[in-house]
Amino acid sequence: MASKFQSRLVGTIILVAIGVIFLPDLFDGKKQHYQEQFASIPLQPQIGIEDEFATIPEPQFAEIDLPPEPVTVVIEEPQELEGVSEPLNVKPLKVAPYPVEKPKVGNHDSGWVVQLGVFRNIDNANQLVAKLRDAGYQAHVFPKQPKPGDLARVVVGPDVSKSKLSAQLKDLEKLTGLKGRLLRFNPLNP
Template sequence: MAVIVLPMLMDGSTEDRARVMASIPEAPDIDVKKLSVKDLRLKMERMERASATQLPLEVVDESTYAAGADFTLDKNSLPVSWSLQLGSFRNRVNAIKLRARLRDAEHRSYILYEKTSKGETYRVFVGPMVKKSALQALQGKIETSLKLKGQIVRYRVEDDAGQLGG
């Protein structure tokens, strides 16, 4: 019997329930015809242009850095790093095969894609490393173990936009 009577006593009166229902605000009236995707795009473009003007300008740093210095910063306050370029291919598949071969030998490697007037180029690198001397030692190991000759080049973070994933 208590199971039937107690819920009626605990729920409150019907007036209380009506008051709770009445306090919910009405849904806002939105005129969908006035909303425009074009307006949103224009607003987003304005916001992107405004934020782009606040970015610092990139300083082109063509300086050559001594091999003895283990850690230096360039003009953009980024660490000067080095990579070992081991191949340059027009065929994407060949670049991916070389990268896989390097990764199988447990070397950190990546591919940079570049579109030139002569066509597409895929360059395969090992690195980057902050210590050029460590990369030179690694270059010798790669030459003996994988029979690949490479060239040490300056690593630039800015070039990562052309990095081929995978």
């Protein structure tokens, strides 16, 4: 005979199995089933043969009586309009090209710079410009992006007033130890 433990074990397994199978259905309540409703599409529409080719009514032409002999057309002189004394003469517009202005005389002489030196070593020129800018002068190196082998010019300016720059020559010589030259500034070729 089976022992008490085996009987209890089998009974417990049966109760758990019944609980797992039937209890979820009991607690869920009434289930709703969703089913998509669609209409079936017919494979081929039923078309009658006479509907396939529609009859187009024939065009109706109006009957025109033509004259028995050829017609000649006479063009009369244009009539004068009332209130207009003479016809308008319309001339085509002449479009002139945009006028190119020549540079004004004296514009190329309007700016002045003080050239302090020409350097082969770009680093020396940049150090001098930094020293001048720290002192409050408007200093530049030309050309801005020199190529290897190019000479770099250090200038102070440009300024419109020649007398103002010539007064600064002695101060620049004290600051840098270089004797500067007063030159005209050309903005196209600095």
